[in-house]
Amino acid sequence: MNDKQRLIDRHNCQQLxxxxxxxxxxQMSEEEEKDFLENVSICNHCLExxxxxxxxxxxxxxxxxxxKLSEEALLNMRNxxxxxxxx
Numbered sequence: 576m577n578d579k580q581r582l583i584d585r586h587n588c589q590q591l592x593x594x595x596x597x598x599x600x601x602q603m604s605e606e607e608e609k610d611f612l613e614n615v616s617i618c619n620h621c622l623e624x625x626x627x628x629x630x631x632x633x634x635x636x637x638x639x640x641x642x643k644l645s646e647e648a649l650l651n652m653r654n655x656x657x658x659x660x661x662x
Contacts, residue, residue: 586614586617586618586621588618588620588621591611591614591615591618591621592621592624592625594607594611595624595625595628596628598611599628599629599632
C-alpha cells in the first residue's frame with residue numbers, strides 16, 4: 576500500500592475539520608501542520624472548507640485594526656476582572 580492510499584484509508588473529514596482552527600491559530604507543530612496539509616489535500620470537501628476558513632480569517636485579520644492599550648487602561652481592566660472574580 577502506498578503513502579497516498581494510507582492517507583485515504585485513515586482520512587476522517589470531521590476530525591480534520593476540528594483541527595482547522597488549531598492550524599489557523601498557529602497552535603500546531605510543524606509536523607502536525609504537515610500532516611494536516613497532506614490530509615486536507617486528498618479530499619476536495621476538506622480542502623474547500625479549509626480554504627473558506629483560511630480566507631475568512633485572513634479577511635478579518637486585514638479588516639480589524641489592533642490597538643495597544645495604555646498601561647493604565649490595562650491595569651484598570653485587570654483590576655475590574657479581579658474584583659468580579661473576587662480575587
